[in-house]
Amino acid sequence: MATDTTTPILPALNSALLPFWRTELDPLDSLRTTPSLPSQSDIVIIGAGYSGVTLAYYLLKNLPPADDSHPHPTITLLEARQICSGATGRNGGHLRPDIYGHIPKYIERFGLEAGVEIADFEWNHIQALKDLLLEEDIDCEFNLTRNMNVYFDEASGAKAKSAMDKLLAQGVKVADDLHFTGAKSAEGISGVKGAKACISYTSGTLWPYKFILGLLSKIAGDKRLNVQTSTPVTSVGTSSEGLHTITTPRGTIQASKVIYATNAYTSGLLPEYAANIVPCRGICCHIALPEGKTAPFLPYSYALGTEKGLPGGSYLISRPDGSIIVGGASHTFKSAREQWYSAVDDTTLIEPTKDYYNDYMQRTFRGWEDSGAYVKQIWTGIMGYSYDSNPHIGEVPNKPGQYICAGFNGHGMPVILLAAKELADMVRTGKSFADTKMPRLFRTSEERIQKAQSGPEGGDILA
Ligand SMILES: Cc1cc2nc3c(=O)[nH]c(=O)nc-3n(C[C@H](O)[C@H](O)[C@H](O)COP(=O)(O)OP(=O)(O)OC[C@H]3O[C@@H](n4cnc5c(N)ncnc54)[C@H](O)[C@@H]3O)c2cc1C
Incomplete structure (x- = not known):
């Protein structure tokens, strides 16, 4: 043997x-x-x-x-x-099909058909999951929503818009669902302070x-x-x-x-x-409101960029009780490689990031300034990064x-x-x-x- x-x-x-x-x-x-x-x-x-x-x-x-x-x-x-x-x-509970993030790169490298196959496959998950939950009568707080990709600088917004326009020009059908909002209305539409552009598309959230x-x-x-x-x-x-x-x-x-x-x-x-497939550690948390406090319910899910347009940022969903699950922040720990790369330990936090989400909602969202929102649970999890x-x-x-x-x-x-x-x-x-x-x-x-x-x-x- x-x-x-x-x-x-x-x-x-x-x-x-x-x-x-x-x-x-x-x-x-x-x-x-x-x-x-x-x-x-x-x-x-x-x-x-x-x-x-x-x-x-x-x-x-x-x-x-x-x-x-x-x-x-x-x-x-x-x-x-x-x-x-x-x-x-241990994840973010975000069912966010990639219909334009990596897709332009796939198209560039492997041709239109190969790239579109992935966009379609991911897109099809929204309906497939919805159907399965109905068929099996599973309650996991599934919600159909729109994800807002939010950009904090105009250059990142312009880059995102040009990627979207390129997909549309190439006839990528699912890209029809993308909706771009520019600097004039981005903050008002997304509810995110300082937003310079946003792109929304159909997404789901659930209790995995x-x-x-x-x-x-x-x-x-x-x-x-x-x-x-x-x-x-x-x-x-x-x-x-x-x-x-x-x-x-x-x-x-x-x-x-x-x-x-x-x-x-x-x-x-x-x-x-x-x-x-390299084990890489990520961080996520649950943000709740103190008893008796309220804050605007966020009707969207989010992928929020970084202030300087660096790769990283956060993914965020709101739960039916108004609390939030948010994670990511890789820009805060990327340089501390030993903290996340080739790491299988999900029993400890990522040191540089452990306090990052403490007043995240107050810093980021309109109307949350006096909410008292606080991190109730914070944890790490291990992703399988693919080369x-x-x-x-x-x-x-x-x-x-x-x-x-x-x-x-x-x-x-x-x-x-x-x-x-x-x-x-x-x-x-x-x-x-x-x-x-x-x-x-x-x-x-x-x-x-x-x-x-x-x-x-x-x-x-x-x-
Ligand atoms: C912090 C974080 C946030 C994330 N957020 C999102 C998100 O919002 N949206 C999204 O799309 N994806 C997200 N992901 C990724 C997503 O969670 C994963 O892609 C997905 O859960 C992978 O599922 P899986 O079953 O393949 O792996 P896992 O859920 O990791 O399951 C693998 C299982 O195998 C077991 N196992 C491993 N080795 C052995 C062994 N030798 N013997 C027996 N059992 C073994 C493990 O214990 C584990 O239970 C996130 C991941 C993390 C860590």
Whole structure:
């Protein structure tokens, strides 16, 4: 048996930093379907965040029904910590399709069709998620809104407008949804002090933990599924017959197919991805109002630039109770590389940024000056930065029967649902990536792996 022996990069245990999303735990949070691990399973999914749970959901939807003669679970879902305790349970709750951010760069590099595929794919997530929540009757505070990209200097606003105009001139259909407001009205329209321009487009906001746990509740009782939390996978080995052995401190499982839904932690099990998917720490917080105080409800979600037009800024959503989830601020810690790059510790804060959001709402929004808004919870989370900014989906090169769904570059909300649906189809039917509806640039490949390995550390990301 050929065994990959690597030091696993595992999620840190016992975080004292409680993300707001995990303040109302679901009874399935620490689910163990059976007291011990099954010794065999047809498919093992590693990681129970947005990717792992949606993969299990879509696989079960289309696999044959439970059959008493089947001696072991069809799918085993293994999670190092609790369900939705990784990036999905620690993120900004913002479903913001990229219909113009990176798209012009993709078009420039790979042609109009390849770029538009990504814009369309992300755009389609709004309706797909809305439909799924309705179909499964999941309450996760989903709201359909418009995201405001706000620019604080006219040069950044002009650059954004020209990117938008270029997309429209190229006939990119989803760009029709973009709406630009210039300096004269930007502050009044966005409610953001000092705004010099803004662009709005359709977006969604949600409580990600409730979405994932809601979806899991629909499949948790399925006899074909076995879920095991607090079960870190430390290695995956493959026999000459192609059978995989998944090793954990609680025992091993044999499976014919393995899916890595391990996002930032992927290179711990698949070291060939170390240069492609780099764990990077981000910060997020929940801002609340003191008892009895009110502030204007923000009807939009936001991506707010920086004052000097530097890359970075913040993403922000408002919750139905008027409180705020806001995160980002990478411009405040980018230069302190040891704080965020190649970092898997989400048990501590990013030092230079820990106080940044203290009076953020008062500084930023009209009408919030005397609100008393304060940071109620602040936490960090680990993103899987992708070298070329696109996720890696599909069969792992040179490893038949092993699949990957990872590298979402801090932007998985409008990508994972349909990627998991399509990948589940690949795993189930054996169809090729080219026969799915996924953007071609998402396909994991030897070429992409090599390109990152031979590039400078921390390079590309559409530099
Ligand atoms: C602070 C922050 C803010 C963000 N904000 C947004 C946002 O507003 N909008 C947006 O689109 N995206 C956002 N993202 C990114 C988004 O959260 C991710 O793209 C998405 O959640 C990835 O989902 P996932 O299931 O692939 O990964 P995860 O949710 O990280 O799940 C991976 C799971 O795998 C488990 N695991 C890893 N290794 C092992 C192993 N060896 N054995 C067993 N289990 C293992 C982990 O414990 C984890 O639960 C943000 C991320 C962070 C960190």
